Amino acid sequence: MNSTNRNSFRGAGVLMALVVSSMLAYFWPVFTESFDPFRLSSKALSGLVVVTMFCLGLVVQRHELTELRQRPLTVFLGVAVQCTSMPALAWLVVRTLRLDGPLSYGVLLCGCVPGAMASNVLTMTARGNVSYSVSLTSVATLLSPVTVPVALVVVAGLETGAEVFKPAKMAVTLLLTVVVPVIAGYWVKCRSEVVRRHAVAVAPLLATFALLWIIASVVAGNRDRLSQVAISLLAGLLVMNVLGYLGGYTVGRIAKMPEAMRRALTLEVGMQNAGLGTMLAATLLGADSPAQIPTAAYTFGCMLTGTLVAAVWAGKGQAG
Template sequence: MAFLERIASFVGRWFALLVLAGAVAGMLLPERSAALAPHIALLLGVIMFGMGLTMRPVDFTIVAKHPKAVLLGVAAQFVVMPLLGWGIAHLFGLEPLLVVGMVLVGASPGGTASNVIVYLARGDVALSVAMTSLSTLLAPLVTPLLVLGLAGSTLPVDAGDLFVSILEVVLVPVLMGLALRALAGRLVARVLPLLPLVSVGGIVVVVAAVVGANADAVASTGLLLGAAVVLHNLCGLALGYGVGRATGLPESARRAVAIEVGMQNSGLASALAAAHFAPLAALPGALFSVWHNMSGALAATLWARRPTGEAADGGPDPARSSR
């Protein structure tokens, strides 16, 4: 058990490079990697089940105690990122399937690694957890409507099928994990340190599968699409921070909102794109998975050296709600 925990800790620290390695594997071994594509939805369901295991009912109490910060952050996430994805895709002249993929990335809930990044960045962890949890619960309703509204004129979008898919691969596994932790808290607490093996491993496989299935497209449009994905993420981080600052949130909350807005559940975007459109539509999500983990780690490194000024030691306080 101790050995597995050390491996999980290593995976958690180096997840950005591991995801990048998954993308490289997809390019070098496209046929073998693409063979994993049919299992993307199952992998994502397992990842979301693990995410549910990390949640507790108390994580949602911040919504009632400090609704401004949570609702503002979630609203920014579901407004800023979808519009950015649609606008940048058209600005770069991307083809319709890639436009849909960019919108799907923007319309997805918070990323599975965002809470860790917020902690490392000395941000408001309680706010981050609440935003991730609430956006995940809202995703079955909000994500299909956003994709229909922004990408429906580009390609036919069946919002009903998207709704059902998100229920199956996101909401149901999350609620199952939440219920299991409530019923068997001690058992779950023992396996929590091993969850990075599941989440990071699953994302690595998803990225490898999507890149492998689109190896030719990556080779031909990789630089242009890569630039669009990087711009999408960086603008999300900057605008998320700007929204927090403009509305008077404290520094730790601004960092949490910035990271939650900028880091999306791109694995979900890839799974939905592959299931409902075409493998090419999943490519923005795969590239986003690679890049946002790297940019998030870099942002956390920079912010970790700058105290928030809200505590004597300037360190993060996971139990503190935003004020």
């Protein structure tokens, strides 16, 4: 099995695991009510996010950051597209559907968080520029303590956003749970030959397990609410996701990027780190806040659409 097929199989496997683990979390009380491994506190969710970010630091290879060193303006253009278009699309969904309260905050979180590590794997499947994808994810993640609070305050309204999302607290939370673990993971890998040898195989599996547990926790904490989620909300999140893909590809084309870079930018923009958004919703708005529902739903959606997009591109052959 070649590398493209392996990664395509991996993407489909993650999607299947996402469905199975979430269904198990939803129906767990049928089996027993005395113990529920899926109900997690906000601190436990933060710990799982730290694990995923540490794993990101472990898997980043120095040679994969060549785009950042050789073409920094192209990288920052891609990050700028993501940090502006996705919050704008989230705001548009909220206004169009006339959402308010926790659900609107959840949608805005989906639009304002940085890209997900899954986009790097799917970029490889899509035969895109993995180096560019990794550079985009790394830079967006490291800048998140600044970009995420600013974007949320802007799209939620200066007064409302500052009151609900507490920019200073969010910046510190992102610094400690996102930036520090990524740097620590990269430092550990650089210092240890043993870690470096096994990181590529172990870290993605560990990060995937942590992400699945985060989403399952959201399902478990909102069992009564999930059956009441409006189809319009799911449709809005899907439109936001698809328009994110289209925006990324369009900007790449306008900027005359090679096809491989366009594919990477497409997946990076549309696939947000909704697991991080779930943690922020729990930390800032409460462990049982309905704001976590849109973030969990968006993770489902972007994994599904991202896998399909990558599979289509993989079938078209190597990108130029």
